Amino acid sequence: MSDYSPGQRWISDGEAELGLGTILSCDKRSVTVLFGASQETRIYSAQRAPLTRVTFNSGDQVQAAEGWQMRIDDSNISDGLITYLGTDKHGQHCELPEARLADSMRFDQARDRLLTGQVDRNDWFELRFHTLHHYHRTEQSTALGLAGPKIDLIPHQLYIADEVSRRHAPRVLLADEVGLGKTIEAGLILHRLLLSGRAERALILVPDSLTHQWLVELLRRFALEVTLLDEQQSLARAGDNPFDSGQLVLASQDWLFANPHRQQQAEDCHWDLMIVDEAHHLEWSEDQADAGYACIERLSASVSGLLLLTATPEQMGQQSHFARLRLLDPDRYHSFSAFQEEERHYGEVAAAIDALTRLPGTDADDDTSADHDLIAAVVDDQDSLALLAVLTNPEGDKAQQDSARTQLREQLLDRHGTGRVMFRNSRRHVGGFPERRLNVSTLELPSAYRRELRRVARDEDHLDDLLIRTGLDHPDMLIYLDDMYRALTDEPLNTEPWWQIDPRVNWLLEKLSELNSSQDSHSKVLVIAHNPETALGLAEGLRVLGGVHAPVFHEGLSLIERDRAAAAFADEEDGCQVLVCSEIGSEGRNFQFCHHLVMFDLPLHPDQLEQRIGRLDRIGQRHTIDIHVPVFEDSPSEQLLRWYQQGLDAFGAPHGLGNELFDAFGDELAESLLDPEGMNDVIDATRTLFDSRLAQRDAGHNRLLELNACRHDRAKATIEAISELDADNALPGYLEQAMDIFGVDTRELGGGLIHLKPSGQMLDGLPGLVKGEDGFTATFSRSRALARDDIQRLSWEHPLVREVMGRILDGSMGNTALALLKHPAIPSGRLMAELIYRTYCPAPKQLHLNRFLPPTAVRVLLDASGANLTSNVSFNGLSKHLHKVKKSQARELIKHHRDSLRQLIAQSETEAERELPSIVEAAQVRMRANLDSELSRLEALARKNPAVREAELNALRSERDALDNAIEATQLRLDAIRLIVTVDENYK
Structure with a gap:
């Protein structure tokens, strides 16, 4: 039994976070301890109390309850209580009874924890060392921030992300053509800025129809959780600024632009980056600006980073394009006439x-x-x-x-040009896209549809009557005849479900049967219809008439239900052949594993048509895309198809002119759906404008942008760096060890998949893992993760891995250990100390110091005589021969060797310090080589291209100077200690 006396100071072995405890009372059976800092009282068995006596020695720094500090020179013991003798910070002699030690004194540092008998498991110590090693290695990778996201390695996307995210306060226009990945580029830039510490808060403003798509993309591809803000959530935070509810805030432009009060709240917040999608909808002229443009202009004036996204930068004309550039840099783009003159060259x-x-x-x-x-x-x-x-x-x-x-x-x-502030890649420039093949099937109109169309053709008043009776819009009612049929419930002949009288359903069944019997029998078929009622009815028709099971993907489903439908379609072996989608199926989901697209009906807007095709026609598509379109003979949909084919070549390739052409001819198009002669005039006029705009687009300005939008050597180097991290075999082993220690069960599922699930002993707060829930399925393979939306990709940048590494490096976990060494060549009873120092260099996060000097480990292995064995005995080699020891025995060994430990720790500091100058010098060389060359390039560039802002140059100079000072001030601090005691081989 230990000798306890009231007033003595002890710490809890199992609850070190309680702080320093004071013995209140004790007897033969129990001991009562008050932990003043946490206001907790514990009663322990006197025989088996998990407590360690706290004693300090000469040279230690301690803190009094009143806050002053002293350096201990000596101590006295009277009636079991210690009085420390020493000097305060003024050099005055003073005394401090142990009862007056500060309750808040913590023992997180390795030296204090070890000397007070607090030791962790050996595998914790080893995990800490490996974490420091892997963190040091990955933080210096040029791929940091780009390697983790769940994306294909597309050169132009990675070049843009790498180029833009390297800049101080990037302000650019991302203007790639449809399907080239602007959202991915923006996500990559945001992800890297967050990971490197260059940004902490971001505001993302998108059209209302795209909020769900952005939410899903940021979560699934980049593992970024954003706060989706709307009026209902804002009202729930009465009295608070709703924009303070998250670090990453996603909001609808429609909502924000219509509410001046919310705009002011957004302006009152600090943002490091703002992302604005579909920026071409912001209207500006030299005389006035709409509410949306004015809102973005005010916000952008106080936000250092700005990303504007649009697939059609000059869709509204040259002035509209200038308006976007003006938001990015109002000093550079201050005059529209000067901009026009510049573009001529x-x-x-x-x-x-x-x-x-x-x-x-x-x-x-x-x-x-x-x-x-x-x-x-x-x-x-x-x-x-x-x-x-x-x-x-x-x-x-x-x-x-x-x-x-x-x-x-x-x-x-x-x-030359706007290439520094604007990035635009075209499919022609990028290449690698599949051929599109249009397959049109002309079907006979069913009598119920023909009857109403004929009545409309004979009597214009009948159209108005139908619009009133059905509640449908013109010209939608003429295009989507099944909508009209369903709406006319009072018609005596409309008694059967629409799918029983519509020949497109049987046509689709025959098409599926034809594909099944062909060499393309394993091909998937994506079917898109305009609205969910049609999609649901079509799925029912396929099941009843042909026994074909087709999942339905529509806006009425929850996110989980959509995932299930998409996963059932994606499964190559047991999945379904066909997936039926409403129009939302062409938003936010990519099905490039499929190359048969059935447009059950045609959308009225060209952009929606391209969105549908774009779900299949993406980089990575390996087959010719077959687009199957059933149309009714002599119907409005046939006329619409003619306009798409002959007027703007909509099925051949994306061109980004659809919105402009629809704005110009949409009204005439609607009026000509029942007038083939009138449609000829509309087609001719559309084609003329289409050819003219194509010629303008391919002129020098766009050619210059295309050349500048991807530097292939840079892109190749980035991909190689990412591939190197992808192929890192150390991650699976590290994660397995970490999950075991953190209490996460891992189970191999086969096919390169693993399932992670919380155990009852899991430490709280791990991303994606909540006690009592199922966890998630993941893979280390990029290709497997890309094939399935419901699979997470594990990488060094995954939130779970980053959280685990952060907890280890920022906390005390594993920073002490004691082990026994059995080795025939080493006599029993010898002492060794393995000490891990790491560089300490406090600097603002936005400097991203880690790219040049991440926390760097310096290992020192000393024997009892002080001999340095570091170069002779490796960390892993030593660990293989070590054995665990009981904590009670460990505390006794530490107590016995405390004086020797103090001497070894003091000597190790001298040994470690010898390594510091070379570490600092190497970091400065890396920093100078990087920033000096970039600064020289930009200074030369600024003399020719005013797109390089003086603020950017000054920021880079300041960054270089701040980094130089920070690196020069680097120190070493003790991070972890392992005491090693040799024993006989027969020791048990």
């Missing part, structure tokens, strides 16, 4: 860049003078002229000429 620059590919001539007779003059006309500095001279020197070395061509091309792209 972009074609010359594009022509010069194309000419570079033809220099030098491939044959002695080649006349390259015209190409030389094209380039010389836009080159106006000595460096560029010197490169041109090298390139055109007929006796030049090929390697030098290739280098000169590359440098000159980069200079021209950097210094």
Whole structure:
């Protein structure tokens, strides 16, 4: 039994967080302890109390209950109580009875915890060391922030994300064509800025119809949980600013733009980044701006980072495009007329860049003078002229000429045009997209549909009557004849379900049977109809008439139900052949594993048509896309199909002109659905404008943007860095060890899948894991994760992995241990201390110091004599021979070796400090090589291209100086200690 006396100070072995305890009373049976800092009282058995006596020695710093501190020189013991003797911070001699030690004194640091007998398990210590090693390695990766998201490795997307996220306060327009991944680019930029500490709060404003899509994309692809804010949630936070409810806030533009009070609340908050989708809807002229544009303009003035997204940057004309650039940089884009004048020269620059590919001539007779003059006309500095001279020197070395061509091309792209603030990739430029093949089937109109269409054609008043009776809109009622049939419930002939009289249902059954019997028998078929009633009725018709089970994907389903329907469709072996979607099925979900698309009806708007095709026509699609369209002969839908085919080539390839053409001809189109002759005029006018706009789009400005939107060498290097992390074999083993220690059950499911589920002993607060719930299924494979929406991808950037690493490195878990070493070559009773130091360099998070100097481990292994064994005995090699020891025995060993431990710790500091100068020097070299070259490039660029803001240059200079000072001030601090005692091989 330990000797307890009232007033003594002890700590709880199992609840160290309670702080320093004071013995209140004791007898032969029990001991009562008050933990003043936490106001908790514990009663323990005197025989088996999990307590450790707290004693301090000469040289230790302690704190008095009144707050002052002293350095201990000596101590006295009287009646079992210790009085410490020492000096305060003023050098005055003082005494401090142990009863007056501060209750709040904590023993988180490795040295204090070990000397007070608090030891963790050896596997915790090993996990801590491995965590520090992996964190140091991954934080320096150039792929950090880009490797974790659940995305395909698409060069242009990764180039844009890498380029933009490296900048201080990035302000850019992401304007890739439809289907090229603007949302992914924005998500990647946001993810990297958050992970690197360059951003903490972001406001994401999207059209109301896209809020769900963004919510799902950010969660599933980037594991980012956002707060979806609307009026109902705002009212629930009466008295508080609702925009303070989350770090990442997603809101509808429609809601915010209509509410000045909410706009003011958004402006009152601090944001590091704002993302605005569908930015072309913001209207501005030199005379006035709409409410949406004015709101974004006010917000963007106080937000350092701004991403504007639009697939059609010049859809509303050149002035509309200028309006977007003006939001990004009002100082640079202050005059519309000056901008117009600048754009006139972009074609010359594009022509010069194309000419570079033809220099030098491939044959002695080649006349390259015209190409030389094209380039010389836009080159106006000595460096560029010197490169041109090298390139055109007929006796030049090929390697030098290739280098000169590359440098000159980069200079021209950097210094001209809006490429620094605007990124636009086109399918023509990116490549790799499949062919589209339109298959039209003309069907006979059923009598119920024909009857009403004929009456409308004969009598215009009948159309008005139908609109009133059905509650439908014009021209929707003429396009979606099954809607009209369902709405006319008072018609005596409309007694059967629409799917029994509509020949498209049997046509679809025959199409499915035809595909089943062909070489393409395993192909999936995605069917899209305009509204959920049609989708649900169609699924019922397929089941009743053909015995075909088809899941339905529509807006009335919950997120989980949609996931199940999509997963059933995606399953290659046991999944269903067909999935029936309402129009929402063409929003936010990608089905590129499928290449048969059935448009059961046609949408009225070209953008919706392209959205439907875009669910299949994406990068990664390996097959020709077959688009099957059943249309009724001599019907409005047949006329609409003609307009799509002949007027704007809508099925051939995306062109981004649909909205502009629909705005121009939508009214005439609606009026001509029952007038084939009138439709001919509409088609001719549409085609004329379509060809004209295509020619304008392919002019020099867009060509220059395409060339600048992806630097392939940079993109390749980024992909290689990501692939290196993807192939890291250390992650599965690390995660298995960590999950075991944190109390998470892992089960192999086969096929590269594992299931993670909380156990009863799981530590609280792990992302995606809640006690009592099922957990989640995950994979380390990028391709497997991409194939299924319901599977998470585990990486070094996954929130669960980041949380585990953060808890270990920021807390005391595993920072002490004691182990026994059995080895035939080492005598019993020897002592060794393994000490892990790590660099400590406090700096603002936005500096992202870790890319140059992440926490770096310095390991020191000393024997009892002080000999340094570090280089002779590796960490893993030593760990293999270590054995655990009971905590009670560990405390006795520590007590016995306390004086030796103090000496070894003091000596280890000297040994570790020898490593610090080389660590600091290497970090400074990395930082300078990175920032000095980037600053030099931008300073040269700023002299030619005003798109480089002076604020950006100043921020980069300040960042470099701050990093230099922070790295120079780096210190080492003791992170973990393991005491190792050798024993005989027969020891048990």
